[in-house]
Amino acid sequence: MFLTRWGLDQVADSAELALTELVANVVRHVPGRRCSVLILREPHGLRVEVADGVAGPLHAKVAAPEAEGGRGLVLVEGVTDRWGVEEKGDGKTVWFECDA
Template structure:
């Protein structure tokens, strides 16, 4: 999905995540996936001037993957470098706690992609 997000977009995207996970019979991943996508979209709202992003949700063998790409090349600080005392980036600490794996990389178009995976148990 190519989107321009606003403060109320998170609620709608969470519904889409829940719907896809229901279709994929992966509702046990819903809490973690909804929290993860909420944090990534909130970061777009806060840190991307035009608030444009692409959201990709994939069914993978282990569970599901969410990718959020935007046009800002600065990568987020990785969770190992964060603390709950940090002024910002608490959402990434939460993402690190609920996702099985996550990361960020620059993309050839000049922006970045932040992604996470949640796996079935």
């Protein structure tokens, strides 16, 4: 992955997994499945943002053991150092940071 070229080997797996989960949420919950992804190299490590056109808060919650989904944001919370949601007009941006 391109993160290794940036010297971010130690966060590449976590960032890849978290990004996959956020994009999967777009595929499941956003009409038209459209989003934009921004990956930023920061002094402390890496910041990734996934923006879509659907407003609404997101919360990490533990799904019932028999549930087929509902664990994505808990996983993002577990593999990143920070994450959050910023509501923007007609949509939102979900972001996470991984410290190098």
